[in-house]
Amino acid sequence: MSDRLRDMGDHAGFAWQRRLRELAPQVLGALLRHHGGFDACEDALQEALLAATTQWPVQGVPADPKAWLITVASRRFVDRYRSDTARAGRERALAVLAPADPVAVPQADDTLTLFLLCCHPALTPPSQVALTLRAVGGLTTAEIARGLLVSEATVAQRISRAKQRVRASGARFELPGAADRAARVRSVTEVLYLIFTEGSTASSGPTVDRAELSAEAIRLTRRLHAQVPDDGEIAGLLALMLLTEARGAARTTPSGDLVPLSEQDRGRWDTAAIAEGTALITHTLRTAPIGPYQLQAAIAAVHDEAGRPEDTDWGQILVLYDLLDRLAPGPMVTLNRVVALGMARGPAVALEELQAARAEAAVAGHYRFDAVHGYLLDLAGEHAAARACYARAAGRTLSLPEQRYLRSRATDARTAGENR
Known part of the structure; x- marks a missing residue:
């Protein structure tokens, strides 16, 4: 540019x-x-x-x-x-x-067709992400590379391979049939969720988030929602993004350190985004079949509606996580549910659940297992054990702000133990 x-x-x-x-x-x-x-x-x-x-x-x-x-x-x-x-x-x-005449300017909006083409099942998720950001988002190779923290050459290669696979698959620029379309739309929402998640909580690197990437995910999801306004999961995904991004300004200190939800200055939350996201998820839950993105958005809404941390309705959040665990179980759902259980019923009950979840390799193998374990041990007054868990979690994450935060929690746990 x-x-x-x-x-x-x-x-x-x-x-x-x-x-x-x-x-x-x-x-x-x-x-x-x-x-x-x-x-x-x-x-x-x-x-x-x-x-x-x-x-x-x-x-x-x-x-x-x-x-x-x-x-x-x-x-x-x-x-x-x-x-x-x-x-x-x-x-x-x-x-x-x-032909001699210029190409006619179409009145129809082909955005949905383009979304579905970029998320063709022949493509890998990284290729789908890169191609969607390029073709639907209009981002340059350099912008995508900065957002994903990879080299421009890597992005260019992903895009080039994606184009080749689309061509080799014989895909045509047209909407698929109704049965196939539903599955393809789910793929699109998964790609947009991946983009937003990486933007909202960077998996590696020096910053907590990548605001440009999360903002682009919200913009693209708005476009998809406009194309398919009656799809409850697309509406739920947009609501989830808005309600999560509303806390963005309060998630870091001026020096870039991570601020946990319980310690954030809620006066810095974006009330307009919270109002829009809450209205969207409230309407969607009443009018569409319930899906995983809607449940995640409902959980985010409960958090955002609490004026103070102690006002958070953890009982309601636990019920929502129970539903989410049935609809879309996964390591992060398991760990987040355990935290909600600890807040609603006490750390002892949650620690028992966490030990049971250790049997799942995907749960125990994630650094957040140790972080959650440390948090619950801290709540239970077992500060020495909590310190070891926090230190172990800090050594397993690639996010520098997460590392600093977890090490500070280990220090706080040590101090609490020494002052008992």
């Missing part, structure tokens, strides 16, 4: 970048419908976006930005097709593929 565009974005709230990202999937959809060939169309789109970033700041935004991008991208597609002489008969085929 040019320095001039970045400077202009600073004065206009990055309106240029936001507008281009909004238009990117619509333009790609138009190209795919007209030309076919995902990889070639996506390359043409990226060239058109680059042209926009260099020309619009100088010449002004066109009256119809979408039509401008479609026209430029289509020309780039045709130019690339003409220059490729490796296949016989290109010029004859070109007469069919590139």
Whole structure:
């Protein structure tokens, strides 16, 4: 992105970048419908976006930005097709593929179709994430690399392989049948959840979160919700993101250290996001079959509605985790439920449950097992044992803020033990 565009974005709230990202999937959809060939169309789109970033700041935004991008991208597609002489008969085929009239600007929004194509079952989850951020999100390779904390070369390779697999699978740019569509939409929500989770709680690196990534996940989930407004799980996922992100400003100290939920300044929580997320999940629970994302959103809403930590309705949270454990069991559900059990019924009962859960390798093998164990031991007054658990957990996480926080908890446990 040019320095001039970045400077202009600073004065206009990055309106240029936001507008281009909004238009990117619509333009790609138009190209795919007209030309076919995902990889070639996506390359043409990226060239058109680059042209926009260099020309619009100088010449002004066109009256119809979408039509401008479609026209430029289509020309780039045709130019690339003409220059490729490796296949016989290109010029004859070109007469069919590139009519004299410009590509018509479609009225339909192809965003859902594009989501489903990017989350094709032939692709691995990392490839689905990268391709979704690129094709639907309109992010550059460098932006995706920064968000995922991997090299640009790795992202470029994932995107390239994803395009090849989409082409090899014979996938067409069209909505699948109703039965297949439901499964594919679930894949899309899983990808968006992965993006948000990595943005909200970075699995490694020097920062607690990656705000740009979580913000992009929310933006894309809003788009998906607009496409499928009656899907309860998509609505639940959006509510979960809003209710979780609402606490973002209070999750770290000015120096970047992690602040646990019980110690956060709740006056810094985003009340507008909480209100929107709560209204969304309340409506969804009343009108749609209950699913895992809705239950997670309901748990987040109970936390966000508590004015003080001691006001938290842990009994309700425990009931919701019991339901979630039946619908979508997993290591994190197990550990979070144990914490809720400890808060609702006391650490002794929760420690028994945690010991029973140790038999599951996926639970015992995660650093949060030791963190939860330390927390419950601390509550039970067993500070020396808690200190050892916290130290062990700190050595198993790749997140530097998590390491600092867990070591500080170990110190607090030691101090509590010495002062008994």
